[in-house]
Amino acid sequence: MAAQAEEVDRLPPLPAGETPLVRAEGLTVHFPVRGGLWRRVRGYVRAVDNVSFRVRRGTTVGLVGESGSGKTTIGHCLVKLLRPNSGSIRYNGSEIGSLSKRAFFPYRKRIQMIFQDPFNSLNPRMSLAKILAEPLEIHFPRMSVQQRRDRAAELLEMVGLEADHLPRYPHEFSGGQRQRIGIARALAVEPDFIVCDEPVSALDVSVQAGIVNLLQDLQQELGLTYLFIAHDLAVVEHISDEVLVMKDGVIVEQAGSEEIYRNPGHPYTIKLLRAVPSL
Amino acid sequence: MLRYILRELLRRRLGAVCLIILAVLYAATILSQFLAPYLPTDQDLKHSYHPPTRIVLKDWRPHVQVYERVDPSAARYGPVEGKTVPLRFFVSGEKYRFLGLFPTKTHLFGVDEPHRVYLLGSDATGRDVFSRLLYGAQVSLSIGFIGILVTMSLGFIVGSAAGYFGRYVDFAAMRLVEFVIAIPSLYLLIALRGALAEYFDPEQMYLLIVLILSLIGWAGAARIIRGMALSLRERPFVLAAEVMGQSSGRILMRHFLPNLASYLLVAATLSIPVYILAEASLSFLGLGIQEPGTSWGLMLKQAQELKVFTLGLWWLLTPGAAIFVTVITFNMLGDVLRDIVDPRHQMTED
Ligand SMILES: Nc1ncnc2c1ncn2[C@@H]1O[C@H](COP(=O)(O)OP(=O)(O)OP(=O)(O)O)[C@@H](O)[C@H]1O
Ligand SMILES: [Mg+2]
Numbered sequence: 001m002a003a004q005a006e007e008v009d010r011l012p013p014l015p016a017g018e019t020p021l022v023r024a025e026g027l028t029v030h031f032p033v034r035g036g037l038w039r040r041v042r043g044y045v046r047a048v049d050n051v052s053f054r055v056r057r058g059t060t061v062g063l064v065g066e067s068g069s070g071k072t073t074i075g076h077c078l079v080k081l082l083r084p085n086s087g088s089i090r091y092n093g094s095e096i097g098s099l100s101k102r103a104f105f106p107y108r109k110r111i112q113m114i115f116q117d118p119f120n121s122l123n124p125r126m127s128l129a130k131i132l133a134e135p136l137e138i139h140f141p142r143m144s145v146q147q148r149r150d151r152a153a154e155l156l157e158m159v160g161l162e163a164d165h166l167p168r169y170p171h172e173f174s175g176g177q178r179q180r181i182g183i184a185r186a187l188a189v190e191p192d193f194i195v196c197d198e199p200v201s202a203l204d205v206s207v208q209a210g211i212v213n214l215l216q217d218l219q220q221e222l223g224l225t226y227l228f229i230a231h232d233l234a235v236v237e238h239i240s241d242e243v244l245v246m247k248d249g250v251i252v253e254q255a256g257s258e259e260i261y262r263n264p265g266h267p268y269t270i271k272l273l274r275a276v277p278s279l
Numbered sequence: 280m281l282r283y284i285l286r287e288l289l290r291r292r293l294g295a296v297c298l299i300i301l302a303v304l305y306a307a308t309i310l311s312q313f314l315a316p317y318l319p320t321d322q323d324l325k326h327s328y329h330p331p332t333r334i335v336l337k338d339w340r341p342h343v344q345v346y347e348r349v350d351p352s353a354a355r356y357g358p359v360e361g362k363t364v365p366l367r368f369f370v371s372g373e374k375y376r377f378l379g380l381f382p383t384k385t386h387l388f389g390v391d392e393p394h395r396v397y398l399l400g401s402d403a404t405g406r407d408v409f410s411r412l413l414y415g416a417q418v419s420l421s422i423g424f425i426g427i428l429v430t431m432s433l434g435f436i437v438g439s440a441a442g443y444f445g446r447y448v449d450f451a452a453m454r455l456v457e458f459v460i461a462i463p464s465l466y467l468l469i470a471l472r473g474a475l476a477e478y479f480d481p482e483q484m485y486l487l488i489v490l491i492l493s494l495i496g497w498a499g500a501a502r503i504i505r506g507m508a509l510s511l512r513e514r515p516f517v518l519a520a521e522v523m524g525q526s527s528g529r530i531l532m533r534h535f536l537p538n539l540a541s542y543l544l545v546a547a548t549l550s551i552p553v554y555i556l557a558e559a560s561l562s563f564l565g566l567g568i569q570e571p572g573t574s575w576g577l578m579l580k581q582a583q584e585l586k587v588f589t590l591g592l593w594w595l596l597t598p599g600a601a602i603f604v605t606v607i608t609f610n611m612l613g614d615v616l617r618d619i620v621d622p623r624h625q626m627t628e629d
Contacts, residue, residue: 122516
């Protein structure tokens with residue numbers, strides 16, 4: 001393998017006194033590789049290796065990289081679906097990476113996730129009303145049944161669906177509509193920060209723009225902060241303020257969105273940019 | 280979902296036939312005290328091994344042929360030419376509670392004493408086989424239902440917890456499953472029966488058998504459910520529930536259970552026969568239901584005399600036929616259900 005180029009970090013330093021909403025430092029995740037008769041641990045995949053980045057409040061940070069580069073793994077660490085082997089995650093200045101499940105619970109209301117696969121991210125046996133009521137029951141236990149229904153209807157309208165879709169089931173909707181339902185579910189708890197894990201990669205090109213625009217409108221309206229994961233730069237270009245480029249578990253370049261397109265610094269970024277069909 | 284399955288079942292001829300047969304069997308079981316002319320314990324030593332009585336029409340009314348012994352030393356009966364007694368409907372007989380609720384004495388049919396109507400003949404002590412079949416069904420047909428309720432619940436709890444939590448829970452659960460599966464089940468049955476029998480009265484034998492069968496049966500179900508849970512826990516909707524902070528118990532009940540429901544339904548339908556057969560085997564070995572209780576297995580045990588074959592007392596084998604029909608029907612229903620819920624056959628609705 002050719003010698004790796006150094007990481008290129010061209011982000012301006014944070015203004016004095018600003019705490020980023022999310023800051024990850026030295027994040028490392030190793031997955032054991034098992035093999036042989038006894039399924040012994042044969043080695044480790046360094047899915048994420050000593051990764052540091054920050055996400056400023058109210059902005060969108062794009063995270064790009066080819067398949068298997070560790071993007072989802074980072075997302076899972078941020079929402080505590082996964083505990084990193086080492087490194088720290090700070091949310092609004094306080095350490096959350098090492099919190100116990102119980103201590104992390106209040107953050108579940110503030111950090112949400114949107115998933116890549118709209119066909120599997122909704123429970124096929126639950127109606128939209130139930131899907132949207134679930135997060136409300138957990139984080140707003142004092143809401144009445146009627147209040148929950150009203151809120152669910154409101155959420156559906158926020159993402160461009162209709163209130164009378166509530167009794168329907170996910171299979172009655174298209175991929176794009178399902179992704180909207182997934183967004184409504186994430187919004188139900190009124191989060192500040194949303195990890196969007198390739199929210200449009202599984203969708204038809206014709207509906208991708210609709211979802212991206214919806215996410216941008218919601219950001220404007222609700223002051224949301226996004227970590228937007230994608231595997232090609234084209235999608236990220238449109239929505240991000242800053243971009244992280246990832247390869248084999250490490251961030252090879254981070255820069256402002258404009259900057260990275262005008263003047264990519266890392267050979268891998270250049271390669272990614274070439275792969276983007278010019279529109 | 281349930282409505283969809285029911286509609287699909289009725290749309291398939293085999294499914295509809297199975298459902299109808301089972302509906303008739305279970306309706307007869309529920310109404311057994313009303314349908315049976317006698318108590319299962321009603322003896323009449325003068326009428327042992329009586330053949331099924333013929334029903335004849337006289338003046339457009341059903342009458343029951345009267346028989347007499349042709350050979351006083353053997354159980355041989357012949358019809359008395361021209362002698363019949365009227366078959367009466369809604370006669371009063373032994374007291375019971377209709378559907379377990381309303382006390383009543385009315386039975387669907389009967390004949391005036393001292394004559395007797397034996398639709399399916401009588402056994403060694405002159406008890407009515409037809410009545411005993413109906414009462415026996417209460418045991419034989421319910422044991423499967425209660426059995427699978429216990430096994431499927433246990434199997435779901437252990438299997439889904441093993442699959443979902445993984446690690447030590449999984450390890451412990453699977454070693455336990457392997458332990459249970461490794462023991463030959465007939466041996467385990469007999470051993471458990473022996474070990475537990477002293478804590479149960481003979482009348483509670485039914486409970487004991489269900490308990491034993493469930494203790495054996497859950498392991499297989501748990502292993503399969505674990506496998507399905509392993510793949511379910513990676514599904515994004517389960518991850519989404521975790522991200523919103525849903526508790527593990529609720530994730531299992533709300534997200535796992537409904538998505539395993541169709542498997543559980545098929546598995547349950549296919550394993551009901553196992554319970555029916557196991558009850559029959561246990562009772563046949565003298566380890567199951569005991570007199571004065573009755574079950575199809577116990578009736579078969581009582582019909583294992585050589586006489587049954589030499590004298591052609593075929594009616595004593597009707598419990599075997601009843602078991603056969605029930606088992607076949609449940610198996611066919613399970614196959615049809617599997618076709619319906621199999622994702623490869625599934626169209627839009629799931
Ligand atoms: N649970 C796991 N166990 C073992 N290895 C894993 C696990 N999850 C991910 N990996 C490995 O970690 C690496 C990073 O995976 P990750 O899913 O984060 O990639 P990604 O960038 O999201 O890719 P994609 O674009 O395909 O979604 C891959 O090599 C993957 O095989
Ligand atoms: Mg991914």
